[in-house]
Amino acid sequence: xxxxxxxxxxxxxxxxxxxxxxxxxxxxxxxxxxxxxxxxxxxxxxxxxxxxxxxxxxxxxxxxxxxxxxxxxxxxxxxxxxxxxxxxxxxxxxxxxxxxxxxxxxxxxxxxxxxxxxxxxxxxxxxxxxxxxxxxxxxxxxxxxxxxxxxxxxxxxxxxxxxxxxxxxxxxxxxxxxxxxxxxxxxxxxxxxxxxxxxxxxxxxxxxxxxxxxxxxxxxxxxxxxxxxxxxxxxxxxxxxxxxxxxxxxxxxxxxxxxxxxxxxxxxxxxxxxxxxxxxxxxxxxxxxxxxxxxxxxxxxxxxxxxxxxxxxxxxxxxxxxxxxxxxxxxxxxxxxxxxxxxxxxxxxxxxxxxxxxxxxxxxxxxxxxxxxxxxxxxxxxxxxxxxxxxxxxxxxxxxxxxxxxxxxxxxxxxxxxxxxxxxxxxxxxxxxxxxxxxxxxxxxxxxxxxxxxxxxxxxxxxxxxxxxxxxxxxxxxxxxxxxxxxxxxxxxxxxxxxxxxxxxxxxxxxxxxxxxxxxxxxxxxxxxxxxxxxxxxxxxxxxxxxxxxxxxxxxxxxxxxxxxxxxxxxxxxxxxxxxxxxxxxxxxxxxxxxxxxxxxx
RNA sequence: GCGCCCGUAGCUCAACUGGAUAGAGCAUCUGACUACGAAUCAGAAGGCUAGGAGUUCGAAUCUCUUCGGGCGCGCCA
Numbered sequence: 001x002x003x004x005x006x007x008x009x010x011x012x013x014x015x016x017x018x019x020x021x022x023x024x025x026x027x028x029x030x031x032x033x034x035x036x037x038x039x040x041x042x043x044x045x046x047x048x049x050x051x052x053x054x055x056x057x058x059x060x061x062x063x064x065x066x067x068x069x070x071x072x073x074x075x076x077x078x079x080x081x082x083x084x085x086x087x088x089x090x091x092x093x094x095x096x097x098x099x100x101x102x103x104x105x106x107x108x109x110x111x112x113x114x115x116x117x118x119x120x121x122x123x124x125x126x127x128x129x130x131x132x133x134x135x136x137x138x139x140x141x142x143x144x145x146x147x148x149x150x151x152x153x154x155x156x157x158x159x160x161x162x163x164x165x166x167x168x169x170x171x172x173x174x175x176x177x178x179x180x181x182x183x184x185x186x187x188x189x190x191x192x193x194x195x196x197x198x199x200x201x202x203x204x205x206x207x208x209x210x211x212x213x214x215x216x217x218x219x220x221x222x223x224x225x226x227x228x229x230x231x232x233x234x235x236x237x238x239x240x241x242x243x244x245x246x247x248x249x250x251x252x253x254x255x256x257x258x259x260x261x262x263x264x265x266x267x268x269x270x271x272x273x274x275x276x277x278x279x280x281x282x283x284x285x286x287x288x289x290x291x292x293x294x295x296x297x298x299x300x301x302x303x304x305x306x307x308x309x310x311x312x313x314x315x316x317x318x319x320x321x322x323x324x325x326x327x328x329x330x331x332x333x334x335x336x337x338x339x340x341x342x343x344x345x346x347x348x349x350x351x352x353x354x355x356x357x358x359x360x361x362x363x364x365x366x367x368x369x370x371x372x373x374x375x376x377x378x379x380x381x382x383x384x385x386x387x388x389x390x391x392x393x394x395x396x397x398x399x400x401x402x403x404x405x406x407x408x409x410x411x412x413x414x415x416x417x418x419x420x421x422x423x424x425x426x427x428x429x430x431x432x433x434x435x436x437x438x439x440x441x442x443x444x445x446x447x448x449x450x451x452x453x454x455x456x457x458x459x460x461x462x463x464x465x466x467x468x469x470x471x472x473x474x475x476x477x478x479x480x481x482x483x484x485x486x487x488x489x490x491x492x493x494x495x496x497x498x499x500x501x502x503x504x505x506x507x508x509x510x511x512x513x514x515x516x517x518x519x520x521x522x523x524x525x526x527x528x529x530x531x532x533x534x535x536x537x538x539x540x541x542x543x544x545x546x547x548x549x550x551x552x553x554x555x556x557x558x559x560x561x562x563x564x565x566x567x568x569x570x571x572x573x574x575x576x577x578x579x580x581x582x583x584x585x586x587x588x589x590x591x592x593x594x595x596x597x598x599x600x601x602x
Numbered sequence: 603g604c605g606c607c608c609g610u611a612g613c614u615c616a617a618c619u620g621g622a623u624a625g626a627g628c629a630u631c632u633g634a635c636u637a638c639g640a641a642u643c644a645g646a647a648g649g650c651u652a653g654g655a656g657u658u659c660g661a662a663u664c665u666c667u668u669c670g671g672g673c674g675c676g677c678c679a
Contacts, residue, residue, distance in 0.1 A: 058618065061625080071621065074659070084659070108622040109659055154679070194679050285679095315604075315675055328677070339605060339675095346677040353679050381606050382674035405607070407672085449615070452607060454672085456614080465641045468628065476641065484638045519618095526618055538616065538626090545626080552643035556634070563638055578638090600641075 024138065024521040025124065029068055029098070029114070030057035036094045037072065045090055050079050059519060066105060066113035067515060073110040084110025119503065121511050124518045126497035128580040133587045136524040141182030147369035148174045151272065151279070152189040155261045156200045157226055159271045159430040165406045165455065168446035168593070170375040171277045172533035173404070175591045180528030185369065186280045189360060192261050193285040194353065200224060201257030205244070207233025208256060212242060228267070232260045271430050276439055276593045285356050288363065294351050297359040297394055298344065306332045306393055312340060336389030358390045365399045372401045373531060381405055402531055406451050412458040437463050440594040444471040447537040447592055465600065470541050474585065475597040477544035480551060481582035482598050484562050488575050496579055500572040507560065509550050510577060516546050517584050533591070540588045547581050
């Protein structure tokens with residue numbers, strides 16, 4: 001397994017383009033609140049210039065605390081040297097006048113809890129139904145250019161199972177940012193410049209001789225043994241015949257290396273497409289070096305006085321046997337928060353991987369990105385600080401780098417670990433996984449944990465049809481919605497939005513479900529800001545739970561069923577709700593890159 | 603030895619970036635199928651958020667420290 005492979009352990013474009021975002025109800029209420037606070041300043045109840053930036057408006061954790069909660073009194077009380085419980089009533093009194101508000105309470109240390117009328121919540125349904133999959137689209141990203149770099153697997157072999165996580169995390173994050181109104185570039189960095197691709201070239205050469213009839217025996221240690229290189233050898237033989245057989249390595253290595261990289265990258269692209277990943281830009285490290293980008297970045301750092309020749313201290317505690325002090329060309333990473341300064345040149349004069357990466361991040365910046373996101377494997381954690389330091393230095397603070405580290409994926413089958421060994425030929429390719437469980441399952445499961453937590457992927461469990469399996473649970477919810485809508489003759493969304501008597505949706509469970517639906521735009525914005533796509537998967541699970549709950553209430557109490565035989569109006573209203581649930585589930589699955597299921601059959 | 607990530611119910615994990623009584627799901631107990639799909643649902647029980655100290659109106663979240671696990675540690679990528 002080559003080191004350096006950034007994603008090691010490890011969509012569908014948004015239709016709206018973020019032209020007009022759908023207002024997040026909490027954001028709307030926050031603006032109304034800020035306006036109220038402004039009125040209080042005018043009335044002399046608050047001093048001019050109070051800082052409202054930390055005022056939040058959010059759904060309370062406890063449903064009993066109302067629909068919407070704000071910390072305004074607590075945040076402002078400190079600034080005006082007042083008690084939050086004394087300030088709160090003044091704010092609360094004015095909030096009573098807001099549209100839709102039917103209750104205002106002060107609770108705990110000074111929270112102000114608002115309750116909104118059923119009509120207010122019911123009115124969210126037409127918004128959802130008319131928006132369709134675009135519901136939740138936001139312009140909070142304001143078209144800001146973001147570059148998401150992910151996968152970036154070394155071009156020395158096909159993608160394997162461990163690459164799936166980084167691929168999905170990066171891709172879903174790109175989808176999420178797109179939905180939130182950012183201008184996203186999906187990027188793959190091809191590490192085709194180091195010693196390992198020379199090894200690849202030599203390995204391919206051996207397979208080339210094999211293809212020409214030679215007995216090559218066992219693959220020598222230090223070369224890649226994989227069978228996938230046989231194909232490369234055969235193509236090379238077919239193209240170039242016997243011309244390389246009697247020539248020295250220096251003549252054939254560039255040819256064997258390049259064809260091997262090209263063929264392997266072609267395979268990687270196919271595998272990514274099979275996973276639903278569409279990369280916009282593939283950047284070659286080798287091309288970057290050849291174009292002088294590294295030299296240019298280096299010169300810039302020299303100009304800024306950030307390069308010097310020096311000798312590093314030996315690493316404490318674990319000094320390598322062959323360690324000896326030597327002068328190196330160093331970048332002043334410590335000026336930007338790193339622990340030590342980092343070498344940019346090897347002793348043979350060539351650039352280090354890090355030097356190339358500085359040029360690469362500058363390149364992304366020069367192409368317009370102001371937010372850079374890199375998705376890496378867990379073994380690259382120690383590389384984060386220096387890369388952030390370098391990005392900060394080379395862009396003069398113009399771009400921020402966020403690195404998402406993906407923890408290991410433990411492949412299991414029925415609770416037992418799947419043993420993988422490249423040498424024994426038992427490593428599981430990404431292609432194998434997709435063929436065995438399907439693209440949708442791979443994508444969803446990879447988002448059922450935070451990226452920095454280890455994740456268990458059990459082949460048996462992820463295809464199980466039970467509530468143990470979150471993919472199934474969410475898909476089942478969508479399938480149930482679709483089942484109801486089919487029974488009802490597929491009413492059009494617009495007809496439901498315009499014609500259904502939504503005031504008939506009055507049960508606490510129904511209103512609770514609408515509140516959940518209305519939280520989707522807020523979740524999109526928050527998750528995009530935090531660069532955390534897994535929140536979408538958790539949201540969908542919660543939404544599915546809410547729907548399954550309502551469904552089963554209808555088993556105990558037939559008056560709660562969606563289709564009510566002798567009450568066409570009530571049926572229409574409930575169909576609007578069901579349709580809205582299906583829409584939001586589908587909208588969320590689209591971010592994850594999963595096709596919503598029409599029905600589930602075993 | 604140093605740095606980074608992590609430690610939350612018996613198990614697997616959340617917690618909207620500093621908010622209220624820390625929430626779900628498995629597993630355990632109790633209950634619900636003459637249906638728009640019970641592949642599901644409702645309820646009970648389960649906690650000193652690894653331990654300690656600090657910051658403030660308020661801490662799982664921020665700071666310090668101890669313990670325990672993972673990753674990394676000068677010319678590999």
